[in-house]
Amino acid sequence: MKKIVLIANPISGQGKAKKAALLTKEVLDQKNHDVHIEYTKHAGHATTLAQNLSQQYDIVVAVGGDGTVNEVAQGLIESGKTLGIIPTGSGNGLARHLKIPMNTKSAALCIDKEKKTSIDTPTINGKHFFCTAGIGFDAHISHVFSKMSGRGLSNYVKAIFKEYGSHKAGNYTLAYNNQTETDHAFVITVGNAAQYGNEAIITPLASIKDGQLDVTILKKPSLITAMNWGIRLFMGNIHKGPNTKYFSTKKLTIDTTTDEKVVNGHRDGEPDQWSFPLEFSINEGRTLNVIVNSDEI
Numbered sequence: 001m002k003k004i005v006l007i008a009n010p011i012s013g014q015g016k017a018k019k020a021a022l023l024t025k026e027v028l029d030q031k032n033h034d035v036h037i038e039y040t041k042h043a044g045h046a047t048t049l050a051q052n053l054s055q056q057y058d059i060v061v062a063v064g065g066d067g068t069v070n071e072v073a074q075g076l077i078e079s080g081k082t083l084g085i086i087p088t089g090s091g092n093g094l095a096r097h098l099k100i101p102m103n104t105k106s107a108a109l110c111i112d113k114e115k116k117t118s119i120d121t122p123t124i125n126g127k128h129f130f131c132t133a134g135i136g137f138d139a140h141i142s143h144v145f146s147k148m149s150g151r152g153l154s155n156y157v158k159a160i161f162k163e164y165g166s167h168k169a170g171n172y173t174l175a176y177n178n179q180t181e182t183d184h185a186f187v188i189t190v191g192n193a194a195q196y197g198n199e200a201i202i203t204p205l206a207s208i209k210d211g212q213l214d215v216t217i218l219k220k221p222s223l224i225t226a227m228n229w230g231i232r233l234f235m236g237n238i239h240k241g242p243n244t245k246y247f248s249t250k251k252l253t254i255d256t257t258t259d260e261k262v263v264n265g266h267r268d269g270e271p272d273q274w275s276f277p278l279e280f281s282i283n284e285g286r287t288l289n290v291i292v293n294s295d296e297i
């Protein structure tokens with residue numbers, strides 16, 4: 001018998017997380033585990049809950065989307081306890097990378113089996129991300145999306161089409177692997193995992209446990225190039241696309257070539273804001289135990 005706590009975000013998946021938490025408890029109760037549910041009361045609450053509850057529970061499960069997973073994971077880094085995921089968001093990038101089923105009952109059975117691995121825990125200016133983080137058009141969309149009244153995939157796609165024409169690429173100085181260069185970039189994404197979510201694979205060669213960050217830079221596209229990227233994103237080969245640069249590194253510093261002091265970014269799909277210079281770091285040696293559903297992670 002394991003002591004398991006489920007930390008559920010009641011607004012995730014337009015209420016889906018509440019039902020998912022109850023079903024997960026039912027499945028794990030039947031396997032004779034000691035299961036307790038806690039609901040988050042506000043943004044950021046999942047981190048403090050995870051920090052406190054990890055002292056009493058063996059497995060702390062995030063029931064929600066990538067935002068909730070990020071908050072729970074942050075609270076577990078120093079604990080030595082294990083993160084489980086019941087995905088109920090619209091993207092579920094980390095869960096998909098770890099091959100966790102999108103079906104709640106199947107995901108709950110993964111927690112019972114408790115196949116584990118240690119994953120890297122990178123930061124951007126000291127703040128953790130586990131899946132992807134970056135600046136440019138994807139970050140802009142995460143900010144626009146957060147101000148829309150509804151959530152879900154269809155609103156996300158609407159925001160992309162509405163904002164694409166007006167978004168400008170920026171000039172940035174990048175330092176990595178003992179070299180410095182200036183790039184004109186529409187998107188700069190740093191991947192711990194390979195995808196944004198929804199099988200949209202932005203850093204196709206990323207391994208979540210190799211001690212390296214994978215970086216995709218998409219330069220300002222023509223409409224044809226953007227369509228090409230859109231297809232490649234779902235084919236898993238955007239790194240071979242036109243106007244694309246791809247590399248891996250342990251550390252990446254991005255500075256601006258303008259007077260801009262702060263920039264809109266995203267961490268695991270949630271909007272964030274950072275001051276230049278931006279420091280992306282893998283944080284070697286600080287790993288997190290996570291339940292997975294495959295030996296091939």
Ligand SMILES: Nc1ncnc2c1ncn2[C@@H]1O[C@H](COP(=O)(O)OP(=O)(O)OP(=O)(O)O)[C@@H](O)[C@H]1O
Nearest residue numbers: 012013040041042043064065066067068089090091
């Ligand atoms: N009780 C709460 N009330 C309001 N917001 C919350 C609450 N608990 C967590 N949040 C915030 O909700 C946001 C969205 O969470 P999450 O990403 O898990 O769900 P989602 O919106 O269903 O996923 P996706 O972004 O993939 O659609 C996060 O930024 C999180 O901080």
